[in-house]
Amino acid sequence: MTVVAAADGSALGNPGPAGWGWYVDADRWASGGWKHGTNNMGELTAVLDLLQQTADLDEDLLVLCDSQYAIKSITQWMPGWKRRGWKKGDGKPVANLEIIRALDAAMRPNVRFQWVKGHAGHELNEQADRLANAAAQAYAAGRKPEPGPGFGAVSAPAEHDFTVGGRADDDLFSLVDEPGDEEQVVALERSLLTGEVRSDPAAVAALLHPEWQEIGRSGRRWSREEMLAEIAPLTDRVELEVLDVQRLPGDLVLLVWRGVGPGSSTLRSSVWQRSGQRWQQRFHQGTPEV
Incomplete structure (x- = not known):
């Protein structure tokens, strides 16, 4: 028999009021969070609390996550980090080290x-x-979230008192074990969402490859010239959630991410190409998430 549970995290502002939650059924669930944390802290802590509360479980446990960062941290990258003394490939400390250990x-x-x-x-x-978001909302309102019944007769462990170390960007950049090029690409992609960059056509032009093109979420095909003529600051703030980063042959990096705005989310993919000593976006596509 296999027990199936889902674990998730949430952060308002990333970093900001943050929450985590895991759910098996109406009788077995838990949630918690912090006044100040990140989405990745929530994702990891949800899994951690679930593992701790099911430590004596004889059955197999299947954990469902919508975070590639959480899954890859635990199943792929952790052994290498541990061998290097909890350092990444470039010698920098692993983000969220308390939770990872x-x-x-x-x-x-x-x-x-x-x-x-x-x-x-x-x-x-x-x-x-729902549990993770409710916990984050509770901390934003200045109150503690409902902790839940936990897993059966096992009492919930002490509060997970983790702190944010460094910039919020450090969490997102931990999506790749070997930072550097991928880190730059994520940062540049995020910059294209800021009003500071989008209000400066010259800044946008420097980030777009001469042969750049896009297929927008509406299905429209954009040329570089059309984009530079119409780009403007976004009406609403869009959060960038990294889903995957892959190195491709020919000095290319594929970034797959989710853009989350008020009432909607869009799956997006970008191909970045190294041009000399800098990275430029070569192609971008957006698809409404249903």
């Missing part, structure tokens, strides 16, 4: 992970997302 101690052979698409109607994922 606690996860390393809590992991066991009968635990498996599976990625699920977020905000897509998956019942368990939606429940975990």
Whole structure:
């Protein structure tokens, strides 16, 4: 028999009031958070609390996550980080190290992970997302969230008192074990969402390859010239959630991310190409998430 649970995290502002939550069923769930944290802290802590509360579980445990960062941190990158003394490939400290080390101690052979698409109607994922977001909202309102019953007769552990180390960007850049080019690409992609850059056509032009093109979320095909003529600051703030970063042959990096704005989300992919000593976006595509 396998127990199936979903784990999720949420942060208002990233960093900001943050929450985590995991859900098995109406009788087995938990949530918590902090006054100040990041989305990735929430994602990792949801898994950590679930593992700790099911430490004596004889059955297999399948953990559903919509965060590639959480899954890859635990299943792919952690052994290398540990061998290097909890350092990444460039010698920099691993982000969220307190939580990562606690996860390393809590992991066991009968635990498996599976990625699920977020905000897509998956019942368990939606429940975990609701718990994490409610916890973040509670801290934003100055109150403690409902902790939940935990897992059966096992009492909930002490509060997870983790702190934000460094900039919020450090969490997103931890999506790749070998930072550098990928880190730059994520930062440049994020800059294209800022009013400071979007209000300066020259700044945008420097980031777009001469042969740049886009297929927008409406299906319209944009040329570089059309984009530079019409680009302007976004009406609403859009949060960038990294889903995957891949190196491609020929000095290319593929970035797949989710843009989350008020009432909608869009799946986006960008191809960045090294041009001399800098990176420029070569292609971009957006698809409304349903």
